[in-house]
Amino acid sequence: MEANAKKAENRQIPFLDLDALHEPLSEELEAAYRDVVSSGSFILGANVAALEEEIAAYCGTGHAVGVASGTDAIHLALRAYGVGPGDDVITSPFTFCATADSIMLAGARPLFADIDPHTFNIDPGAVESALTGRTRAVIAVNLYGQAADLQRLRALADRHDFLLIEDNAQALGATLGGKRTGSLGDAGAISFFPSKNLGCFGDGGMVITDDEAAAARLRSLRVHGAARKYYSEELGLNSRLDELQAAFLRVKLPHLDSWNLKRRENACLYDSLLAGHEGIVTPAVSDGSEHVYHQYTVRVRERERVREELAAAGVATAVYYPVPLHRQPLFDSALVPDAGLSEAEKATGEVLSLPIGPELSETQVERVAASLIEAVSR
Numbered sequence: 001m002e003a004n005a006k007k008a009e010n011r012q013i014p015f016l017d018l019d020a021l022h023e024p025l026s027e028e029l030e031a032a033y034r035d036v037v038s039s040g041s042f043i044l045g046a047n048v049a050a051l052e053e054e055i056a057a058y059c060g061t062g063h064a065v066g067v068a069s070g071t072d073a074i075h076l077a078l079r080a081y082g083v084g085p086g087d088d089v090i091t092s093p094f095t096f097c098a099t100a101d102s103i104m105l106a107g108a109r110p111l112f113a114d115i116d117p118h119t120f121n122i123d124p125g126a127v128e129s130a131l132t133g134r135t136r137a138v139i140a141v142n143l144y145g146q147a148a149d150l151q152r153l154r155a156l157a158d159r160h161d162f163l164l165i166e167d168n169a170q171a172l173g174a175t176l177g178g179k180r181t182g183s184l185g186d187a188g189a190i191s192f193f194p195s196k197n198l199g200c201f202g203d204g205g206m207v208i209t210d211d212e213a214a215a216a217r218l219r220s221l222r223v224h225g226a227a228r229k230y231y232s233e234e235l236g237l238n239s240r241l242d243e244l245q246a247a248f249l250r251v252k253l254p255h256l257d258s259w260n261l262k263r264r265e266n267a268c269l270y271d272s273l274l275a276g277h278e279g280i281v282t283p284a285v286s287d288g289s290e291h292v293y294h295q296y297t298v299r300v301r302e303r304e305r306v307r308e309e310l311a312a313a314g315v316a317t318a319v320y321y322p323v324p325l326h327r328q329p330l331f332d333s334a335l336v337p338d339a340g341l342s343e344a345e346k347a348t349g350e351v352l353s354l355p356i357g358p359e360l361s362e363t364q365v366e367r368v369a370a371s372l373i374e375a376v377s378r
């Protein structure tokens with residue numbers, strides 16, 4: 001009986017196995033912990049400053065400013081550019097709520113534009129149709145680890161004079177036209193939430209930008225709006241990335257590229273195993289884009305039934321996202337185009353994310369793919 005239970009447990013494929021990812025780094029992580037504790041410096045110390053330099057160099061931007069979360073990174077990036085009451089900010093309805101919460105936290109009004117059905121990212125044509133006389137910014141989410149159509153959005157931003165902010169929470173390490181995502185807009189927001197491709201052991205975030213004035217304002221906004229301690233100039237937050245998290249992230253950052261490569265290899269194997277199977281749509285990769293597969297998300301019909309059958313076969317899956325933002329009470333006051341947001345609505349009913357983490361073995365990918373094919377063909 002016990003042996004059977006053990007066998008069944010071995011057959012479980014978790015959605016993400018952070019323990020397996022961290023195990024080989026345990027000595028370095030423990031040493032980082034001891035160094036910070038013995039340094040006695042816990043807030044905005046040497047590790048935060050060094051990580052800011054390392055992330056700026058990795059992304060190819062002039063500046064990086066550590067903050068307490070990805071949510072604060074988006075909110076404070078908007079604030080750093082003076083976006084606030086009276087302004088409209090356009091974004092996707094098919095994203096985590098934090099993208100649009102941040103607009104409201106800054107005091108502006110969110111406005112939703114539909115997504116491209118192939119990439120799940122905001123459609124620049126829909127953005128153009130959604131522009132109002134008050135549009136100050138567009139937040140493009142690089143969803144699931146792939147760049148939005150940032151080149152077209154950049155051209156639109158230049159033509160119509162609005163800011164382009166990237167919500168790069170899910171796409172650290174991805175590129176478009178050889179440039180890192182997060183560096184193609186006026187500012188890019190990063191999340192270090194534990195499950196992200198580069199995650200810490202709690203909450204953390206960062207804003208990257210080439211704009212020196214915006215970076216300086218961010219450094220003030222994260223400490224109560226006081227560029228000089230005890231001299232408050234504007235309303236800010238207490239939003240700092242802490243020293244311990246920065247030290248852990250510095251241990252993990254050198255591994256990010258190899259982890260992202262492993263995610264791409266897993267995705268490539270899924271693509272070939274699932275290709276041509278009726279009822280399964282595998283993720284599309286845009287020209288010039290290097291996807292880092294924070295999620296490997298397929299479309300299937302009868303998603304809930306398929307999901308239950310996968311769970312019964314020991315395969316954990318996830319749904320990002322089950323309800324589009326414009327259908328949620330918090331966003332009742334957001335603007336929705338007359339044409340509706342039909343692609344976002346359709347996606348919420350069909351998307352299914354499969355395990356894709358770098359710790360996943362080839363055999364596990366094969367088992368997930370076989371279980372999915374079986375469930376879909378029933």
Ligand SMILES: Cc1ncc(COP(=O)(O)O)c(C=O)c1O
Pocket residue numbers: 069070071072095096098099141167169170190191192193203204205
């Ligand atoms: C697309 C997106 N935007 C924003 C966030 C917010 O990041 P955080 O949880 O670090 O505040 C997340 C992640 O949680 C996210 O996936």
